[in-house]
Structure formats: C-alpha cells, structure tokens
Amino acid sequence: MQFAALLVLIAAGGWLVTVGVMMALRPLQALHILSLTASSHRVNLSEQVPRLIAGAALILRAEASKLPLLFEIAGWFIAASSLVLLAIPLAWHSGYAKWWAQRIPPVAVRALAPFSVVFGAGLIYAAW
Secondary structure, eight states, X not given: OHHHHHHHHHHHHHHHHHHHHHHHHOHHHHHHHHHTTTSSHHHHHHHHHHHHHHHHHHHHHGGGSSOHHHHHHHHHHHHHXXXXXXXXXXXXXXXXXXXXXXXXXXXXXXXHXXXXXXXXXXXXXXXX
C-alpha cells in the first residue's frame, strides 16, 4: 500500500507541476479550464475521485513521509472536501468556479504559477 500511495502522490505532484507550467504559459487557458469545473456530473467525478484518491494516499503515506502530521491533516481535508463537493448541488460548485474564473486576472494566474510548481515538487520530495 505504501508504494501505491507513493506512486499516487508522485502523480499528484507531477500534475501540480504541469498545472503550474500551464498557468505560467497560458493563463487564459487555465482560467477557461477553471470555468469548466463541475460542468457536468462526469466532469465532477473526474475531478473529485482523483482528489479523493490523493487525499487517501496522503493519509496512507503520512507515517513514511517527511511531514507526517501535515500529510495526515491535508489528506483528511482533501478527502473530506472531495466528498462534500460530490454531495453538494452541481450548480453550486460550477457556479463558484465560474465566478472565480471571471474575476481572477491572467496576471494573477501567472503570479500564482510558481507556487503550484514548488508545491508539486515539494509534495514529491516530502512523500519520497
């Protein structure tokens, strides 16, 4: 289980790095993708199930990680919030994402991009 959790967290960290690069290079496309969040039940499932799996991987990998307490707290938060986002009406989740996508300026998306890259790389490092 530990190895599977590690692989999931490496994939999650790689995803965050990739998203950060996209945010830096194509902020308008990143905002467009954000606006599509929870646009259908299928999309919502494709977002929340991987988040739920990553949350569970954080919990499972906590003891073996470099940051056990942080991994455990973050894992429970991510897993619980994923379940909440699956339970609330889709229109609420989608509307919230669209609201933010219309208000975040592209320059802010670019400014936040390095945080996603560093966080993703840090996740991989701490999980290893």
